[in-house]
Amino acid sequence: MADDSHLALQAIIDEFKTLSPETTSSFIFKKNGGIISSDQDTSKEAIKNLTDAFNELSKKAQVIEGLESLTIQGVEGQINVTGMSSLYLATVSSRAADPKIVKSLTQVIVPTMVKLIDQTAPAAKEKELPQTVKPIEKKDSPKVGKQEKKSAPKPKAMSVGSEMFLPRPPVNQFMVDRISGFLVASDTVRIDSNVVMKWRELYGDNEIGWVNVETLEGKTVVCRFKPIKDQRSNGKGIVQIPEKIMLRLQTGKGKLVIVKPVVEDAKEKKA
Amino acid sequence: MNPKPSAGQLAAEVDTPVVISAFEEKSPTFTSLAVSLSEIRKLKGVIGYILRSETSALIDLANSKEIVDYAMLSSRIVESSVEIAKQFNIGETESILAEGTNIKVLCMDIGNNKIAIFMEKNASHFWIIKRILL
Incomplete structure (x- = not known):
């Protein structure tokens, strides 16, 4: 360590x-x-x-x-x-x-x-990866000169490299709150709007359409999310989860869950 | 009012309990604990129990093949925990809970009787402790 x-x-x-x-x-x-x-x-x-x-x-x-x-x-x-x-x-x-x-x-x-410490330690190592990866790229793929680089299609290793420069998804811990009603989508959780804003500031053009919700027991669900509109519910450290997702997570109101954004690389998406 | 059943009678009533030795002396605490444990055994998630006194033992485990392993583990948990408790001056041990990946073991000493209850991890051991201490 x-x-x-x-x-x-x-x-x-x-x-x-x-x-x-x-x-x-x-x-x-x-x-x-x-x-x-x-x-x-x-x-x-x-x-x-x-x-x-x-x-x-x-x-x-x-x-x-x-x-x-x-x-x-x-x-x-x-x-x-x-x-x-x-x-x-x-x-x-x-x-x-x-x-x-x-x-x-x-x-x-x-x-x-x-x-969290465990997760951030490998992230620090990953930042050093492009340097160490370079010789391997040369070995596996044909040599790519400066001129070739412009015309040749982007090698896969490069796109992997660009992913590495994305900040590691922040991990937020929330308390579960049940959400129900006619207008509530059963596959969408609602997250503190300030947290969503911070994610968007952090990732810029990269789209965040999904979140990974994990219970302390290790059950995970990847689902859509929306920011909480009601200002009274913001800043309370809660995540509003519909019944269907709560059942899948085997969790309940008042339990703690860890939420991470699933980030799509904008460059990759365009490609 | 019916008298409380003896531990020997209880042993016959529980599904497949294994009585390790006959009850040489009728200790009221042992009998009372046997009754409580037979009730606890019926709870969802409870895999089985071992009740030992200086002269008697009552074992009821779902998997009888692992009786020896469970018995040895519960003894070791108690021995190690008593040593650790002495080191940190937390006084006499009231209860010990050891949790594995899927199973947890609750060990308690009531007088001269040693109890080990094996249960699934999601079973409520708090309720069981309360029930035993009643």
């Missing part, structure tokens, strides 16, 4: 006590036991003991298809270990901690942020 990602994860851990003061310990570790980031108050020995015990248990959890999370409720506190792709977040909270806050932090907010 890149240094920037480490810093971002450390920042999350550092902020944990601000968000939940009753959290006495928090750290992130890898599946193999390596510590990615931890708070200053927790001893390395304690972290090592937890990671060793968890990894040992994980190896023996084949009958339940691996261990994704562990919650130990004690008389005086609670320990949570939550899986986030290849990483685990461990938190120790006192009994006074609000279970809703702890749950939303450990199971929604931090995993989502880690997912």
Whole structure:
């Protein structure tokens, strides 16, 4: 994992006590036991003991298809270990901690942020790709000189290259709200108009006609979208979803979903 | 009013429970837990349970071939969790929830009785904890 990602994860851990003061310990570790980031108050020995015990248990959890999370409720506190792709977040909270806050932090907010970091790290690598790809293009396709470039049809690799320069789709997390009525299209979700405006500013000529809606359980639907017209519903962090799509996503009102725009490259479209 | 059925009677009533050992002593807690667990077993998403005391055990699992694996896993979950709990001073362990990809295990100690309930991930373990602690 890149240094920037480490810093971002450390920042999350550092902020944990601000968000939940009753959290006495928090750290992130890898599946193999390596510590990615931890708070200053927790001893390395304690972290090592937890990671060793968890990894040992994980190896023996084949009958339940691996261990994704562990919650130990004690008389005086609670320990949570939550899986986030290849990483685990461990938190120790006192009994006074609000279970809703702890749950939303450990199971929604931090995993989502880690997912975002995971997504932005490859994006940074992709930006370097055109340079590294160049020699491969030369190898696979006939040499394209400067003069040939004008007349020859655009090689496929070039169009792939142009896609790479599109910004990575921003990921927005919304709370689901049900939408129904005669005039409501059953295949269209409605998204905060400010968010839609930002997408359009970001992608300019590139058309955004569809969005990818994903639940925290991993169910996804690609569907049409419209901005929310009602100003009262804007800025509330909600996405209005018709019943049909909600059923497909197996989600409901009040649940969280991640929404990403599906961007069509304007150049490709013209071609 | 009918007297509460004994755990032995219950074992016969549940679909295909496997009674590992006979009940050597009639512990009221064990019997009461057996009744609760037989009700919990009927809930949607509950795959089965293991109830153990120092002298008796009652197991009801949908897949009897995996009894040993489930029993060993539940013991390990409890052992490891107790160690972790000691390390972080969270006091005596009340309940442990270990979640796999599709299945989760809820482990609880009630007196000398150890419970492990196996369920699908979407089953409500909060309700089950409440039911057991009633």
